[in-house]
Amino acid sequence: AQKITQTQPGMFVQEKEAVTLDCTYDTSDQSYGLFWYKQPSSGEMIFLIYQGSYDEQNATEGRYSLNFQKARKSANLVISASQLGDSAMYFCAMRPPRGSSNTGKLIFGQGTTLQVKP
Amino acid sequence: EPEVTQTPSHQVTQMGQEVILRCVPISNHLYFYWYRQILGQKVEFLVSFYNNEISEKSEIFDDQFSVERPDGSNFTLKIRSTKLEDSAMYFCASRRDGLFYGYTFGSGTRLTVV
Numbered sequence: 201a202q203k204i205t206q207t208q209p210g211m212f213v214q215e216k217e218a219v220t221l222d223c224t225y226d227t228s229d230q231s232y233g234l235f236w237y238k239q240p241s242s243g244e245m246i247f248l249i250y251q252g253s254y255d256e257q258n259a260t261e262g263r264y265s266l267n268f269q270k271a272r273k274s275a276n277l278v279i280s281a282s283q284l285g286d287s288a289m290y291f292c293a294m295r296p297p298r299g300s301s302n303t304g305k306l307i308f309g310q311g312t313t314l315q316v317k318p
Numbered sequence: 319e320p321e322v323t324q325t326p327s328h329q330v331t332q333m334g335q336e337v338i339l340r341c342v343p344i345s346n347h348l349y350f351y352w353y354r355q356i357l358g359q360k361v362e363f364l365v366s367f368y369n370n371e372i373s374e375k376s377e378i379f380d381d382q383f384s385v386e387r388p389d390g391s392n393f394t395l396k397i398r399s400t401k402l403e404d405s406a407m408y409f410c411a412s413r414r415d416g417l418f419y420g421y422t423f424g425s426g427t428r429l430t431v432v
Contacts, residue, residue, distance in 0.1 A: 235421070243407055245361070245423035291361060303366035303374040304349055304413060306421065310360045 202227045204294050204309035212315050213282045220267070221277040221312045223292030229253075231297035234275040235306065236266065239289040248290075251275055282316045289313050320344040324410050324424035331400055331431055339395040339427045341410030347422070350393045351411040352385065354378070355426075361409065367393065400431045 203226040213219035225234065236248040251259045251266045259266040267276040279286055290313075293306040323342040331337050343350050352364040365375040365385055372385065384396045393412075397404055410424040 237423075242425075243428065244425040245409060245411075247421065247423075293361075303368065305351060305363045305366050305374060306353075306361075306411075307363070308353075308361040 202229075202232075202294055202296050202307050204292050204307055206292055206309035206312050208312045209310070210313045210315070212317060213279075213286075215284060215316055215318050216281055218278060218280045219282055219314065221279070221290050221292075221314065223275045223277065223309060225273050225275065225292075225294050227273070227294065227296065229297045233295040234266070234268070235293040235295065236264070236275075236277045237291045237293060238286075239291060239311070241288070245291075249277065279314075284316050284318060287314060287316045320422070322410055322412055322422050322424035324408075324427050326427060327425065328428045329430070331429070333402060333431050334399050337397050337400055337429060339397075339408050339410075339429070341393045341395070341424055342391055343393055343410065343412030344414075344422055345391070347412035347414050347420075349373075349413045349415070350387070351413075351421075352395045353409045353411065353423075354406040355409065356406045364395070364408075397429075400429075402431050405429060405431045 205224045232253045234251045238246040249259050249261045249264045251268045258268050263280045265278045289311045291311045292309040325340045350367040353361050355361045363376050365379045366373045382398045387393050407426045407428050409426045413421045
């Protein structure tokens with residue numbers, strides 16, 4: 201069974217510094233997708249970045265980058281130049297591969313709460 | 319940018335009452351999902367819906383839950399007889415077909431059962 205693990209319940213970072221949020225996953229599949237979502241205190245889920253298992257380059261989206269290490273089954277989110285508005289809960293999620301039973305559901309980790317200090 | 323719209327944003331209901339949570343997915347999306355998040359906890363999959371039928375459901379999605387897409391635009395989640403432990407944030411999501419599935423989440427409905 202697939203599983204996502206986020207081992208950092210809470211993180212602090214100083215404004216303007218970079219921070220890495222850890223995510224490891226467990227799957228025996230070769231084809232899968234990895235996602236990061238941001239959930240501010242208002243509750244909505246905001247898509248940040250996506251990495252496909254066959255993508256050779258690490259995904260980047262503005263200040264967000266994904267440090268994808270397939271052999272180690274890790275997909276850490278790096279936020280550069282942290283801003284106060286980055287304070288939120290961050291979820292790593294995995295989409296299992298296509299298959300007869302695959303409906304494309306996402307499997308989420310427990311989340312990491314990030315606090316950016318001024 | 320297209321959005322997934324959920325209504326209401328917050329609902330308070332008495333234990334044992336029926337509730338219907340509503341979602342309007344993005345119009346050209348083909349796959350629809352409901353997730354829930356108990357306060358402070360991780361997001362859990364409830365059910366997926368494709369081609370006008372349930373394609374997968376989790377253990378949480380028991381006989382008290384049902385989903386419908388009655389008119390080709392709305393996608394609803396019904397809880398027949400709410401329990402205290404149904405209190406959670408419920409998210410609707412939709413995606414298009416393709417290698418990058420492009421999930422879009424709604425803003426959620428916070429359900430409080432009293």
